[in-house]
Amino acid sequence: MERKDTQPFHAIPASARLPPSHRAATAATLRTLYHIPAAPHPYPRLRDTSLDTVAALLPRSIESDTAPPPRAFLEALAAAAHRAATACFCGSVLAGQTSEGDECGDVALWLGDGAFGRGHEAAVLAALALDLGRSMQAVELAPETRLPASARVSSTAPETRVLVGLLAQLTDVYAFTAGPPPGGAGPLVYFLLGHRVESGESPGWGGLVGVCVTS
Numbered sequence: 772m773e774r775k776d777t778q779p780f781h782a783i784p785a786s787a788r789l790p791p792s793h794r795a796a797t798a799a800t801l802r803t804l805y806h807i808p809a810a811p812h813p814y815p816r817l818r819d820t821s822l823d824t825v826a827a828l829l830p831r832s833i834e835s836d837t838a839p840p841p842r843a844f845l846e847a848l849a850a851a852a853h854r855a856a857t858a859c860f861c862g863s864v865l866a867g868q869t870s871e872g873d874e875c876g877d878v879a880l881w882l883g884d885g886a887f888g889r890g891h892e893a894a895v896l897a898a899l900a901l902d903l904g905r906s907m908q909a910v911e912l913a914p915e916t917r918l919p920a921s922a923r924v925s926s927t928a929p930e931t932r933v934l935v936g937l938l939a940q941l942t943d944v945y946a947f948t949a950g951p952p953p954g955g956a957g958p959l960v961y962f963l964l965g966h967r968v969e970s971g972e973s974p975g976w977g978g979l980v981g982v983c984v985t986s
Contacts, residue, residue, distance in 0.1 A: 778805075778831075779805055779831065779900040780805070780828055780829065780830065780831055780899060780900060781828075781829040781830065781831055781833065782825040782826070782827065782828060782829060783825070783826045783827040783829065783840060783842055783845060783846075783881075784824050784825065784826060785824050785825070785826040785846060786826070786842070786846060789823075789824065789826075789850075790853075792853070792857065793849075793850070793853045793876065794823035794824065795823065795874070796853065796862055796873075796874065796875060796876025796877075797822065797823055797825055797849075797876055797878055798821075798822040798823040798825075799874045799875045799876070799982075800863075800875045800876055800877070800878050800980070800981065800982050801822045801825060801828070801878065802822065803875055803958050803982050804899075804901060804903075804958075804960065804980070804982070805900075805901075807822070825878065826842070826845060826846045826849055826879065827840065827842070827845035827846070827849060827878070827879040827880060827881055827977075828878050828879065828880040828881075828899065828980065829880070829881055829882075829883075830882060830883070830898040830899055830900070831900065832898065833881070833882070833883045838883055838884070838973040838975070839972075839973060840881040840883070840973070840975070840977070841881070841967065841969065841972045841973070841977070844937070844940065844967070844969075844972075844977075845879040845880075845881055845977065846879070847937055848879045848934075848937050848938075848977075848978075848979065849877065849878060849879035849979075851930070851933045851934040851937055852864045852865075852876070852877040852879070852934055852979055852981075853876055853877065854930040854933070854934075855924065855928070855930040855931045855933070855934045856873075856876060856877065857930070858925075858928050858929075858930040858931070859922075859924055859925065859928070859931075860873075861873055861922075862874055862875050862876050862981075862984070863875060863876055863877050863922075863961065863981030863982060863983065864877055864918060864922060864924055864931075864934065864979075864981070865877055865918065865919055865922060865946070865961035865962075865963055865979060865980075865981035865983075866919075866922060866959075866961055866981050866982065866983035866984075867919065867921060867922025867923055867924060868922070868923055869921055869922065869983055870982070870983045870984045870985075873984075874984065875981065875982035875984055876981065877979045877980065877981040878979065878980050878981070879977070879978070879979055880899070880977060880978060880979065880980050881975060881976075881977040882895065882898050882899075882964075882975060882976040882977065883973070883975040883976070884973070884974050884975045884976070885898075885975075885976065887964065887976040888943055888945070888964075888966065888976070889909075889943070889945045892907045892947050892949065892962075893907070895962060895964065896949060899980075901949070901960075903949040903950050903951075903957070903958070903960055904949065904950050904951040904957055906949070906950055906951060907947055907948065907949045908947060908948050909945070909946070909947050910945075910946035910947055910948055910961065912944065912945070912946055913926070915935075916931060916934075916935050916938075917935065917938050917944050917963075918931075918934075918935075918938075918963070919946055919961065919963070938963075938965070940967055940969065941964075941965025941966060941967050941977070941978065942965055942966050942967075942968075943965055943966050944963070944964070944965035944978075945963075945964060945965070946961065946962060946963045946964070947961075947962055948960060948961055948962070948983075949962065958982050958983065958984070958985075959982070959983040959985060960980060960981070960982055960983070961979075961980065961981045961982070961983060962978065962979070962980050963978045963979045963980075964976055964977070964978040965977070965978055
């Protein structure tokens with residue numbers, strides 16, 4: 772029988788120590804997504820890692836042994852998103868200046884292969900065991916960055932160019948938000964996803980998830 776304290780997701784622990792600001796932003800996002808209080812931690816065995824050392828988020832159902840996630844890519848993606856957001860003076864490069872706070876950052880995610888493209892947003896939430904409400908909206912992407920246009924991220928900043936280069940490895944890129952209906956309580960969560968196929972690595976859907984902080 773599965774233990775009741777089993778976490779609702781798997782995670783790839785970072786291979787190197789993350790900067791304090793990145794650690795704090797990652798932990799804040801995961802706590803918001805999964806309603807995890809700061810203390811005591813309800814999931815004491817977070818797959819041999821803690822919230823602030825997570826490099827990427829994985830579904831519990833993923834067969835990481837037979838189809839290992841592209842760890843180096845995901846770590847680089849998360850680090851680049853954090854640096855790009857910091858350069859733009861915001862917490863999440865997906866939410867950008869639309870967020871009223873900068874405590875939550877962007878977390879890399881990997882869903883593996885499957886039906887997770889545009890039109891399958893509900894399957895993305897189900898795979899990650901996220902209960903974010905029934906309101907899901909497509910997000911327009913800026914053609915020069917393939918980041919949400921509403922984020923207003925500078926396409927010429929060096930940090931953004933690094934992130935854009937990594938996103939170029941993804942095809943069929945799309946974004947959406949999930950959260951409560953207008954006027955409802957709860958976070959507005961941004962997802963940016965695309966399909967990645969690289970020689971010698973398992974194909975699958977991956978990207979970023981970030982939280983827009985609202986009062």
